[in-house]
Structures are given as structure tokens and as C-alpha cells.
Amino acid sequence: MLQRVRTVPDDYRSFQNLPVTRYAVGPADEMIAVHVSGRLGVDRIPLVCVPGYQRNMSDFADFANHFHRAYGADWPVLLIDLKGRGRSSDRNDKSRYITTVDARDVIQILAALAVDGGIFLGQGYGGQVVMALAAERPNLVAGAVLIDAGPVSDPRGLVRLRNNLKDLDGSRSEAGFRTMSRRMLSPDYPAANEGLLDVLAARTHYLDKRGRVRALFDPHLVKMLEAFEHDDILVPQWPLYDALATAPLMLMRTQLTEHVRRETFEEMLRRRRYSEGYVLEGQGSPALLNTVEDVEPIAEFVRKLLKQRKAA
Numbered sequence: 001m002l003q004r005v006r007t008v009p010d011d012y013r014s015f016q017n018l019p020v021t022r023y024a025v026g027p028a029d030e031m032i033a034v035h036v037s038g039r040l041g042v043d044r045i046p047l048v049c050v051p052g053y054q055r056n057m058s059d060f061a062d063f064a065n066h067f068h069r070a071y072g073a074d075w076p077v078l079l080i081d082l083k084g085r086g087r088s089s090d091r092n093d094k095s096r097y098i099t100t101v102d103a104r105d106v107i108q109i110l111a112a113l114a115v116d117g118g119i120f121l122g123q124g125y126g127g128q129v130v131m132a133l134a135a136e137r138p139n140l141v142a143g144a145v146l147i148d149a150g151p152v153s154d155p156r157g158l159v160r161l162r163n164n165l166k167d168l169d170g171s172r173s174e175a176g177f178r179t180m181s182r183r184m185l186s187p188d189y190p191a192a193n194e195g196l197l198d199v200l201a202a203r204t205h206y207l208d209k210r211g212r213v214r215a216l217f218d219p220h221l222v223k224m225l226e227a228f229e230h231d232d233i234l235v236p237q238w239p240l241y242d243a244l245a246t247a248p249l250m251l252m253r254t255q256l257t258e259h260v261r262r263e264t265f266e267e268m269l270r271r272r273r274y275s276e277g278y279v280l281e282g283q284g285s286p287a288l289l290n291t292v293e294d295v296e297p298i299a300e301f302v303r304k305l306l307k308q309r310k311a312a
Contacts, residue, residue: 006090006214006215006217006218006219008086008087008206008216009206012206013202014058014061014199014202014203014206014216015058015086015087017061018035018057018058018061018079019035020033020034020035020057020081020087021033021034021035021036022034022087022088023108023109023112025083025105025108025109025112026083026105026108027092029089029092030083030088030089030090030091030092031088031089032080032081032082032083032088032089032105032109033057033080033081033086033087033088034078034079034080034081034109034113035057035078035079036076036077036078036079036113037064037068037076037077037079038068038072038073038074038075038076038077039074039075039076040076040113040114040115041076044075044076045117045118045119045142045306045309046075046076046077046078046115046118046119047067047075047076047077047078047118047119047120047121047302048078048080048106048110048118048119048120048121049063049064049077049078049079049080049120049121049122049126050080050082050106050120050121050122050123050126050127050129050130051080051081051082051085051086051123051124051126051286052123052124052125052126052148052285052286053124053125053161053221054085054161054165054204054215054217054221054222055085055086055123055124055126055203055204055217055286056081056085056086056087056203056204056216056217057079057080057081057086058086058203059123059203059286059289060079060121060289061079062288062289062290063289063290063295063298064077064079066289066290066291066292066295066296066299067295067298067299069292070292070295070296070299071299071302071303078109078113078115078118080106080109082102082105082106082126082129083097083102083105084097084217084218084220084221085216085217085218086216086217090218090220091218094218094220094224097218097220097221097224099125099128099129099131099132100132100136102129102132103129103130103132103133103135103136104136106129106133107133107136107137107140110140116140117139117140117141117142118140118141118142119142119143119144119145119302119305120133120141120143120144120145121144121145121147121298122144122145122146122147122149123147123148123149123285123286123287124147124148124149124153124259124285124286125149126149127144127146127147127148127149127150128149128153128240130144130146130149130244131146131149131151131237131240131241131243131244132240132243134240134243134244134247135239135240135243138243138246138247141244141247142247142248142305142309143247143248143249143250143301143302143305144244144247144248144249144250145249145250145251145252145298145301146249146250146251146252146268147252147253147254147280147286147287148252148253148254148257148259148260148285148286148287149259149260150241150260150264150265150268151236151237151238151240151241151264151268152234152235152236152237152260152264153234153259153260154258154259154260154261154264155228155229155230155231155232155233155234156230156258157257157258157259157260157285158225158228158259159225159228159229159230160258161225162222162225162226162228164184165215165222165225166222167180167184168180168181168184168205168213168215169213169215169219169222171213172211172212172213173211174207174211177201177205177207177213178198178201181197181198181200181201181205182194182197182198182201185197185200185201187256187284188256188283188284188285189282189283189284189288190256190282191282191283203216204216204217236264238271241268241271242271244272245272248275248301248305248308249272249275249276250275250276250277250278250297250298250301251265251268251269251272251275251276251277251278252277252278252279252280252287252297252298253265253277253278253279253280254279254280254283254284254285254286254287255279255280255281255282255283255284256282256283256284257284257285258284258285259285265277276297276301278297280294
């Protein structure tokens with residue numbers, strides 16, 4: 001049986017202000033979508049944003065706008081859809097949906113853009129990709145911001161994510177999708193109004209012309225979560241975290257996240273005593289990054305880092 005090809009509407013509203021260029025990476029028919037804002041150039045180290053597990057670059061749309069206002073409109077910011085997400089191709093070989101392969105894809109994207117390093121911002125799974133990239137090519141990582149990302153994920157968050165995605169897949173009407181998605185998202189964003197919850201839902205799913213809910217990611221990603229149970233004990237991968245030992249580091253955790261336990265976050269801070277740590281109050285994963293207050297610390301981290309590099 002042939003697998004249905006995943007498509008994304010050309011005029012889909014979540015991507016309206018995020019035009020992309022697609023680059024061939026790996027097998028010839030597999031493409032990665034990249035949005036570049038600002039101006040790339042020599043000695044202009046870009047901020048490279050890598051989204052979470054089943055998510056895409058639309059999670060960083062508000063962030064990019066606030067960052068440019070705080071730091072400068074022309075500083076380069078790269079938003080990347082990992083394979084199987086957003087407007088990038090699904091993988092033909094499903095066994096290659098792993099952080100190490102995704103990290104090598106990001107390395108190839110940087111090479112295609114003639115970029116020899118970056119400051120990386122990774123949310124959730126995207127942060128784990130950043131750690132894998134640092135293990136593979138530490139010279140490419142000028143600095144890193146990890147949000148709800150660490151050397152071990154909380155299995156409770158993985159189980160909840162799997163169950164929610166499966167439930168959404170069963171929705172067959174706009175009203176049903178709206179009601180269900182709001183119910184699922186409201187515990188993570190208790191202060192958000194219904195309009196914002198609908199925007200968040202539209203970043204991962206859309207309604208096709210027949211009124212059926214379609215995912216903006218490869219459905220196989222849901223299947224890969226089936227093995228997890230609430231009481232699983234996952235082995236921490238501290239060597240991956242330690243790959244960032246020589247890079248300036250900012251650690252952020254949303255107050256309501258179920259993806260990284262508080263004790264894991266505190267241990268990460270303990271192991272990197274000179275890293276910066278922040279808790280984003282009143283929200284879960286992914287971080288909204290839609291206010292000046294949440295984005296300014298990241299802009300200041302980048303500002304300090306680049307000033308130090310210039311002075312060195």
C-alpha cells in the first residue's frame with residue numbers, strides 16, 4: 001500500500017510571513033525548508049532556531065519579530081523545519097528520525113548557506129538536536145539556548161503528547177477540532193484566550209478541503225512514541241549535554257512543561273554554574289516567546305556573546 005504524500009497548503013496562514021527556500025539534503029528527493037530573515041554575511045553569526053519534536057518554524061514567528069526589534073532588524077535569524085515537519089520533506093527511511101541524523105542535516109544546511117557557525121536556539125527535541133550537533137561539530141556552536149530541552153525527556157510528557165496527537169487525528173470537523181485542541185492546550189497556557197489557542201493548534205494541524213484534520217508533520221512521528229509509558233525510566237544522556245561544555249549556554253524552562261523535569265533542569269544548571277537560567281512563568285511547551293519580556297533575555301545573551309567574541 002502506497003503511503004499518502006503529506007502536503008501543506010501553499011497559502012496556509014501559519015506560514016504566510018515565513019517564505020522559505022528548500023535545500024536538497026540527503027536523498028535527492030528530500031528537501032529541508034529554511035526561512036532567513038536579516039542579512040547573512042561574513043562575521044555575522046546567525047541565530048539558528050530548531051523547533052520541537054513534531055513542530056515547525058511557525059513556533060518562532062513571534063520570537064523572530066521580537067528579536068529583531070530588540071537586537072536589530074538586519075541580524076540574521078534562520079528558522080528550520082526538520083525533515084518530516086512543516087514544509088520539509090518526510091523521510092523515506094523512517095528509522096532516520098533521530099537527533100544525530102537531524103543534526104547532520106542542520107550541518108549541511110549551514111554549509112549550503114556558507115555559514116561556518118551559529119548561535120543555536122532549540123526547543124524540546126530541537127534542543128536535543130543542538131546537543132547532538134555539538135557532539136558532532138563543536139566548532140559550529142558559538143553558543144546555545146535550550147528551552148525545555150535536556151539530556152533526558154520526561155516520559156509523562158511523551159505519553160501525553162502521543163495521546164493528544166492520536167485524539168486530534170480522529171477529529172472529523174472544524175468544530176470538533178477546535179473544541180478538542182482548546183481542551184488539550186489550555187492546561188499549558190491557562191492565561192491564553194481562545195484565539196491564541198486556535199493559533200497554536202494551527203501550527204501543527206490544518207483542515208483539508210473535506211474538513212478532515214491533517215497533521216503538519218509525518219504521522220510516523222506519532223508511531224515512534226508508542227513504546228513509552230508513564231513509569232518508564234529513561235537513561236540520561238549527559239555526555240550529549242557535556243558536548244556543549246565549551247559553548248556559552250542559556251537554559252530556559254517553561255513553568256508548566258511536562259517534557260523536562262525540574263530536577264533535571266536544576267542538575268543542568270548545577271553542572272554549568274556559569275550558564276544563565278530562566279523560568280518562563282505561566283506557560284508550557286513550546287514556549288510562546290511572544291512578549292518582549294520573554295525574548296529580551298535571549299537577545300541580551302546574544303548581545304553579550306557577540307561582544308565577547310569581538311573583544312577576544
